[in-house]
Amino acid sequence: MDYWRTADIFIMTEHRDQQLRQLISLLKHGDFHSGQKLADGLSVSRAYVWKLMQQLESLGLEFESVTRKGYRLLRPLELLEAESLQQAMANEGMSDWQCDVLLLTDSTNEQLKGDGFCHKKVLAAEHQSAGRGRRGRQWVSPLASNLYWSVGWQTQMPVQQLGGLSLVVGLAIIKALQSLGIEGVQLKWPNDIRYQGKKLGGILIELSGDVAGALQVVVGVGLNMQMGSTLAQSIEQEWMNVNDLAPDVSRQQVLAKTIIELNQALELFEQKGFAAFQKLWQEVDECFGQKVSILQQHQELKGIGAGVDDTGALLLQTGKGMVPIYAGEVSLRFRD
Ligand code: BTN
Numbered sequence: 001m002d003y004w005r006t007a008d009i010f011i012m013t014e015h016r017d018q019q020l021r022q023l024i025s026l027l028k029h030g031d032f033h034s035g036q037k038l039a040d041g042l043s044v045s046r047a048y049v050w051k052l053m054q055q056l057e058s059l060g061l062e063f064e065s066v067t068r069k070g071y072r073l074l075r076p077l078e079l080l081e082a083e084s085l086q087q088a089m090a091n092e093g094m095s096d097w098q099c100d101v102l103l104l105t106d107s108t109n110e111q112l113k114g115d116g117f118c119h120k121k122v123l124a125a126e127h128q129s130a131g132r133g134r135r136g137r138q139w140v141s142p143l144a145s146n147l148y149w150s151v152g153w154q155t156q157m158p159v160q161q162l163g164g165l166s167l168v169v170g171l172a173i174i175k176a177l178q179s180l181g182i183e184g185v186q187l188k189w190p191n192d193i194r195y196q197g198k199k200l201g202g203i204l205i206e207l208s209g210d211v212a213g214a215l216q217v218v219v220g221v222g223l224n225m226q227m228g229s230t231l232a233q234s235i236e237q238e239w240m241n242v243n244d245l246a247p248d249v250s251r252q253q254v255l256a257k258t259i260i261e262l263n264q265a266l267e268l269f270e271q272k273g274f275a276a277f278q279k280l281w282q283e284v285d286e287c288f289g290q291k292v293s294i295l296q297q298h299q300e301l302k303g304i305g306a307g308v309d310d311t312g313a314l315l316l317q318t319g320k321g322m323v324p325i326y327a328g329e330v331s332l333r334f335r336d
Contacts, residue, residue, distance in 0.1 A: 017103045019259070021079065023052050024144065028077050034070035057125050060142025062228050075145050075226065080124055080252055088256040094263055096120055106130040109206055109220035110149035117152050117216050122259050124149035131222065133202055134191060139222050140232055141245025146222040147251050151259070153266055156215050159207065163326055164274030166191040166203045169219055171280050172265040178256035182246045186286040189314045189332060193223065194286055198240040200224055225251050275310040282307055291335040292316065294325055302335065
C-alpha cells in the first residue's frame with residue numbers, strides 16, 4: 001500500500017479518535033517509544049503511526065521525535081476520564097448530572113447549544129478547533145493541555161436576573177481552586193479568572209430559549225492548566241497556568257471540584273439571586289479601588305472600581321457619581 005493510499009484511509013477511518021487516545025496512552029508511560037513499538041501496540045503500520053503523530057502535533061501535543069529513538073512526550077499527560085468524573089459527582093449526590101469527554105470538537109459551547117442541549121450536562125473536550133471567547137475572540141485550545149468545558153443549565157429565572165451569572169461561575173471556580181490549596185486567584189469583572197494580573201481562564205455564557213419561559217444556559221469555561229508557551233503565541237494578553245501555582249494539581253481534580261462547586265452555586269443563585277454572592281465577590285474583586293476605564297459603544301467611561309451591586313452590575317465611581325455597568329459588550333481596562 002503506498003503512502004497516499006494510507007493517507008486516504010487515515011482520513012476516512014471511523015476509529016481515529018480511539019486510535020489517537022490509544023497512542024497518547026502508550027506514549028504517556030516512560031521515555032522514548034520507537035515507531036515500531038507504537039505500531040505494534042496499535043496493530044497498524046509505522047507509516048500510519050507517523051501520520052497519527054503528525055496529527056497530534058497539529059492539534060498542539062508537544063513531543064520530541066529523535067531518529068532511531070522514537071517519540072517522547074515533553075511532559076507527563078493524563079487524559080480526562082468521564083467515568084471518574086461521573087463517580088466524583090455521584091459521591092456528592094449529583095447522580096442527576098451527566099458527563100461526557102470528547103477528544104476533539106469544534107467548541108464545547110457549540111456542541112451543547114440547540115439540539116445538543118441537556119440540563120445538568122458537563123461536556124469537556126481535550127481539544128477545540130473553534131474554541132471561542134468573548135467578543136468573537138478565538139480561545140486557543142491545544143490538545144490535553146488545559147480545561148475546556150461547558151455545562152447545560154435550564155432555568156426559569158428571568159433573563160434580567162442572569163446578569164450576575166458569570167460572576168457566580170467565577171466564584172465557584174475560585175472556591176474549587178481554594179479547596180485544592182490554590183489561593184490568591186481574583187476575578188476581573190465580568191468573566192476573567194486572573195492571578196496577579198495574568199489571565200488563568202475565562203467564562204463564556206450563552207443563552208437561548210423563550211425569554212418568557214425556560215431559558216437554556218450554556219456556561220463555557222476555559223482554564224489554562226499547563227499550556228506550552230509556543231502554542232499560545234496568538235494570545236494577546238498576559239496569561240499563566242494553574243499548574244504554575246500548584247504543579248501537582250491535575251486537570252481531572254480541578255474539573256471535578258469545579259463542577260461540584262458550580263452545582264451548589266447555581267442552586268443558591270436560583271434561590272436567592274446574586275445578592276447571596278455580593279459579599280464573596282468583594283473578597284476577590286480585582287477592580288476594587290482601581291482606576292478602570294470602560295469602553296462601551298465607542299464611548300470611554302473612566303472611574304474607580306467600587307464593587308458590584310446586588311444584581312452583579314459593576315459599580316464605577318465617576319466624577320458624576322456612581323454609575324452601574326451592566327453585563328454586556330463592555331471592555332474593561334486598568335488605567336495607570
Ligand atoms: C473569555 O475569556 O473570553 C471566555 C473564554 C471561554 C472559553 C471556553 S473553552 C470551553 C467553552 N467552549 C468555547 O468555545 N468557549 C468556552
